[in-house]
Amino acid sequence: MEVQIRKLSADDDRNRFDCGVASLNDWLQKTASQHEKKNLTRTYVAVLADKPDAIVGYYALAATSIETEGISAKSRLPRKVAAVLLARLAVDTKRKGKGLGEYLLAHALDTVIVTAETIGIQCVVVDAIDDRAAGFYEKYGFVRLTNDPLRLVLPVATISQA
């Protein structure tokens, strides 16, 4: 399966995407394009090389700022820092367990690293939908906030070292 990741296009068929979580399906189908036009998020989709209109996974990024209070390993950070919110990440049920989630996450982190060369970004933040999803992010170095365990952060400095 050769997969390509590219930006969401207005022509993409979003209606057949099903990751098993209704809110994540609905967001891609009904909200992603509107948020794109309003510059609220940027959405990237994974498509099969031989079927470029079928979305098999996606992620979305937005600029945000976060309170540093719950970051356990903080070294003299201000009360609030600039961050990139990994607003959504999902893989179609037919493609789960084959490395696509990891591939999408790695692509998202590469996008953050490139952006962090021109704009100060302290970390990536994600709000996991449940404890299992939080476990997925922990596998890649994200750390739970002490005061909000479903919110996890990954410093840009840590991504750069990897």
Ligand SMILES: CC(C)(COP(=O)(O)OP(=O)(O)OC[C@H]1O[C@@H](n2cnc3c(N)ncnc32)[C@H](O)[C@@H]1OP(=O)(O)O)[C@@H](O)C(=O)NCCC(=O)NCCS
């Ligand atoms: C979470 C999700 C994106 C993972 O995608 P995937 O393509 O199935 O994951 P991968 O095949 O790339 O798995 C990568 C690794 O993460 C692990 N993993 C996958 N899903 C996991 C989960 N829910 N919890 C903990 N670990 C998980 C895999 O076991 C694998 O580890 P291994 O290589 O040691 O076996 C996907 O299951 C999904 O879309 N879930 C529904 C939506 C969701 O929960 N999104 C997260 C939003 S907060």
